[in-house]
Amino acid sequence: MKLLALSDEVVPFIYSGQIKERYADVDIVIGCGDLPYYYLEFVVSMLDVPLVYVHGNHDHRRQRMSNDRIATHAEGCIDIDGRVETVKGINFAGLGGSIRYRPDGTHQYTEGQMRRRMLRQAPMLLGQRLRAKPLDILATHSPPFGIHDGNDRAHTGFKSFLNYLDIFQPRLMLHGHIHLYREKAQPITQYKQTTIINIFPYRLISYDPHTGQFA
Ligand SMILES: [Zn+2]
Secondary structure (H helix, E strand, O other): OEEEEEOOOOOOOOOOOHHHHHOOOOOEEEEOOOOOHHHHHHHHHHHOOOEEEOOOOOOOOOEEOOOOOEEOOOOOOEEOEOOEEEEOOEEEEEEOOEEOOOOOOOOEEOHHHHHHHHHHHHHHHHHHHHOOOOOOEEEEOOOEOOOOOOOOHHHOOEHHHHHHHHHHOOOEEEEOOOOHHHHOOOOEEEEOOEEEEEOOOEEEEEEOOOOOOEO
16 A cells, blocks of 8 residues: 655645646555645545545644635545544554643643543554554654654653553554754654654655555
8 A cells, every 4th residue: 555644844746736647556645734724635636545634733723725715624634633543444543733832822732631632542442452453553743752853842752652652552653743854853763563754744655554564
């Protein structure tokens, strides 16, 4: 399966007619936050495949579209933020947002709030585990604490994500939020059973859900 993951930045060649030829064989698109709804809607309409997404700390709850429509979600896309969903046989969990760094910020969470969001997913994930179904992909906006994260408050990762990886052992964790050109960080880190990938601003991933192999 071909997965196209996006985050943080509108990439000109993706937001153009070129996307059709370039990504004709993509099966699922994954949005890892800080992406305007018009971009997600464009991608889903051009590729005509399922698009799952979570929110970033810069995503407004209500967005004005070019036709003056006020959008509260990306039309035709699957909001998996805080949820567990199976799409084309791949098990996804979504935990968008960043660490809280402003009292009034949207899609910002304290560690305690994020932990509660994780706990709400636990029954679904444990049910999948009982049926020997792995969690294929955890899609987040923020990285975990200490892995790919930054030194400033806004780019500090979640400690609770490490507990999540320990318990639910997703095969892949895809995140954004950390702009590689600025942080000069490495994009891929292995943490126990999980390969953590910073996909900023896009990455094409081949993934075999039967073996968990990816490239
Ligand atoms: Zn962000």
